Amino acid sequence: MVDFEYSIPTKIFFGKDKINVLGREVKKYGSKVLIVYGGGSIKRNGIYDKAISILKENGISYYELPGVEPNPRITTVKKGIDICKENGVELVLAIGGGSAIDCAKVVAAGCDYEGDPWDIVLDGSKIKKVLPIASILTLAATGSEMDSWAVINNMETNEKLIAAHPDMAPTFSILDPTYTFTVPKNQTAAGTADIMSHVFEVYFSNTKTAYLQDRMAEAVLRTCIKYGKIALEHPSDYEARANLMWASSLAINGLLTYGKDTNWSVHLMEHELSAFYDITHGVGLAILTPNWMEYILNNDTVYKFVEYGVNVWGIDKEKNHYDIAHEAIEKTRDYFVNALGIPARLKEVGIGEDKLDIMAKESVKLTGGTVGNLRPVNANEILEIFKKSL
Amino acid sequence: MVDFEYSIPTKIFFGKDKINVLGREVKKYGSKVLIVYGGGSIKRNGIYDKAISILKENGISYYELPGVEPNPRITTVKKGIDICKENGVELVLAIGGGSAIDCAKVVAAGCDYEGDPWDIVLDGSKIKKVLPIASILTLAATGSEMDSWAVINNMETNEKLIAAHPDMAPTFSILDPTYTFTVPKNQTAAGTADIMSHVFEVYFSNTKTAYLQDRMAEAVLRTCIKYGKIALEHPSDYEARANLMWASSLAINGLLTYGKDTNWSVHLMEHELSAFYDITHGVGLAILTPNWMEYILNNDTVYKFVEYGVNVWGIDKEKNHYDIAHEAIEKTRDYFVNALGIPARLKEVGIGEDKLDIMAKESVKLTGGTVGNLRPVNANEILEIFKKSL
Structure with missing residues (x-):
């Protein structure tokens, strides 16, 4: 820690x-x-x-x-x-x-x-x-x-x-x-993705010794996964709205990041999307996140995706580590797209190839050349992630 | 919530x-x-x-x-x-x-x-x-x-x-x-039991809608279970001491209880033991807790022990609910006694039958006749729990 x-x-x-x-x-x-x-x-x-x-x-x-x-x-x-x-x-x-x-x-x-x-x-x-x-x-x-x-x-x-x-x-x-009972479905979905992304930003950190913080982060993620879907189906479900609301505060108030080294990544990439195209922040996050996860997955980072898959998605811990990681990423994508109904690709929200390069460069302008902590990515790598998200 | x-x-x-x-x-x-x-x-x-x-x-x-x-x-x-x-x-x-x-x-x-x-x-x-x-x-x-x-x-x-x-x-x-590197083993053990008991006091509540708080409570419990043992074996393990220290604060600072109806139980019983016998608080808690759990387990409360067993102890959720509950309680007892080395019975810390009755009555003196929330217990029932703990 x-x-x-x-x-x-x-x-x-x-x-x-x-x-x-x-x-x-x-x-x-x-x-x-x-x-x-x-x-x-x-x-x-x-x-x-x-x-x-x-x-x-x-x-x-x-x-x-x-x-x-x-x-x-x-x-x-x-x-x-x-x-x-x-x-x-x-x-x-x-x-x-x-x-x-x-x-x-x-x-x-x-x-x-x-x-x-x-x-x-x-x-x-x-x-x-x-x-x-x-x-x-x-x-x-x-x-x-x-x-x-x-x-x-x-x-x-x-x-x-x-x-x-x-x-x-x-x-x-x-x-x-x-x-929040009257919040439209698309905003409920984007809000849930935003909360989850705040957790991802600090969960996928190189700090391996903050066990307590990591388990609490998983608690917030499981809450979002459970109740985001319920809130979409039953907008006036108090339990769902209450859990999501409190999750939104705890995800980012410092509780999950105190004790860890963190550098955000997807948020900085997405800020460029919404700065250039004025798209909904949570939608941009949900589109980028699974592609970012796939991109940073390697032999050094797979352990974290195993934790994520086992503790958040309940995947069998006895499986092959890469299988757990891929399954966890696929479940994340499936949740955003099929459970929350968020577009899967940048093209669906009007973003094409033309500004990807400048947005990738802008993403790292104030961060010394890379974003992220578990596996930092530079502008060229962000461009790859953007292209995979098209 | x-x-x-x-x-x-x-x-x-x-x-x-x-x-x-x-x-x-x-x-x-x-x-x-x-x-x-x-x-x-x-x-x-x-x-x-x-x-x-x-x-x-x-x-x-x-x-x-x-x-x-x-x-x-x-x-x-x-x-x-x-x-x-x-x-x-x-x-x-x-x-x-x-x-x-x-x-x-x-x-x-x-x-x-x-x-x-x-x-x-x-x-x-x-x-x-x-x-x-x-x-x-x-x-x-x-x-x-x-x-x-x-x-x-x-x-x-x-x-x-x-x-x-x-x-x-x-x-x-x-x-x-x-x-805390120099804290003796018995105090490290008693401290860990105390932290876990703080979580139990608010986890075993009738509020079924505080999903986020319950998952966070489990995060703290898992942290104690993992690191209490390590701290005993390796007193200068920074990671273990840091996780336990932060767990001690988060267990009781309000984070896990805001949003839930709670009434403490084992702490009030134990306060009588240490008021009458001046025993170590965490030792009294560890002795009473599994017996209290067994006592309050019934058809209305078993669901909570299933949550506890599955999410904290990793017991197979497909098992019979009572089997999960009993296994979870047994693992709790085993952890206190065999992993932390805390005495299993009141007699081992010098408490006999003679004052059990008065201590049971004193336990509920300021609480309107019962302690606890998930299944409140009165003085007669506390006496039963004390007797099972002898």
Whole structure:
């Protein structure tokens, strides 16, 4: 196990109607709030109205930043910062999924920064003071409700980058599984793939001594595999939605990575796909993942795929190691495509050969030439993975 | 999954030589520290000297409360409170295992209470203000380094009770697995049994919908089973000590219980054994656990033992359910007795029939007549379990 410094400060209010704590919790930090959200779904399903009525009852004034994009843009972040600065906002409240929360985080981090907010995305060390952030989660996927990262797009430069600062972890998040009952099937599927990919990013690590973390990672994966399918078939199944929602938070809040050496891979590749083509993040992950797994499978890495196959998919441990590995990868692909109904190939989401090369090169631009930890891959290898995914 | 409000605020500094953060971290809270510890082991292995030298280098003045008992006594807590009050102590630093940390917690909670400190053990709602608490852990067992509970003995009344308050969670804990290299075999074994019992207390719950939590609980159990034995055979195996140490924290910090209905059982029974006989807590737990399991096994509970047997012990899931359950219980007993070398019977630790009845009655005194959740047991049933454990 490698050394770590654990800090997961976000408080979670989990359960039906937990939104009722909103007024009490917000007032610990102030009385002026910026509400950050995306499209109209929170207005259609009543969450917006409920939040507003609680804020009003508690004498909390609010401003709004609507229209956050599925891949949130730095231009939208700038608008939010301007509103906060003009009105002395004291807490940034995201209502939505990862996009709204990520946008809220960089708004909160940018209020005390005088330069171009894109600077703080490029370099988190420029972040000095972050307004308190809270979230009301409506989609189990990114885990942004309990981590300190944000993914922001710059459409001018075709960049999709990760902003990070410890103080960007929400002070509290409200997780009401019933809020995800109305999430459409394709988003439920993509969200489940996203959660699983967060686990893969840290599970497929070279650290062989973090047994506890690896077994917990498998617990999260098994949860996604069991309940992703159920949530698609029965959107109002509370047990399924609750398990997926809590899995989304635990997959990425640090619990599974503290104690391991990790370098993400598929997420960085996929960020290029969605930066260039604006596709759904979880769909890109699900398409790339099995092809990435096949690519990194070799004599040095097969042991990890055996662990994965035996502990997650219940494959007979007595089988030949490569047979277990191939079967596990095939089960992963089959789950994404046939159980979750996610497209199997990049061509199905409108991605052809023409930009693969530049996207492969961009994937490793900020990581010293390779991505990944168990078996790092360089731009040429990423190009191979992209081609296999076409 | 049942509703929950998650808050695990303790920061963890995990790894070899992490004690070096001590000065920096303490100074965030003040410059006057009470050091709470037990016997001489921290002086023999150099941890005491190292801590003192860091405090001195950082200009932090310190007072000492040595001699905390293995089952810490309220009389010792009182001494600590007096030292804090007299000297304006700003942080209470435990160096040791659960006993030192538990004692430190109630000292910290008692400094702002004017009455008899036993009052705040009996009723945590009387705790108003708690001094910051920190710990340097030397034994993987109780998990006190990351939870907000403390177990305190009152030898006058033969009571061993749990004090609880959210603010009693340490602000930070330093977990250096090398500090447990010198833990004797019997304490390593008892500590491992204690960690496993913490998991059992929340795993064997009636909540059937917390799939994620149950799989994570199994991850912790498998970790204990794998590494408890290795740590006994190879006391300086870093991987084993690190996995056990982190397991001790995660077993009880709330992660496995948030989302489940839980009522502890074997711990409450065992607290009576060690209140009356001053035996090692983990030994009492290991003796009682398999007999408690056998007692609560019936047609309503067998499904949970099947989960346990299949997922933790790798028993073939195609077998008859009762066969799986009995095999799992037998493997548990065998692990405690033969792998960890813990006595199998109460008689071996000097407990006879004479006080079983009063201890059984005391076990349920504060819990409304029963203990446990999956299948609650009353005083008569506890007496049966005690008798089977003789």
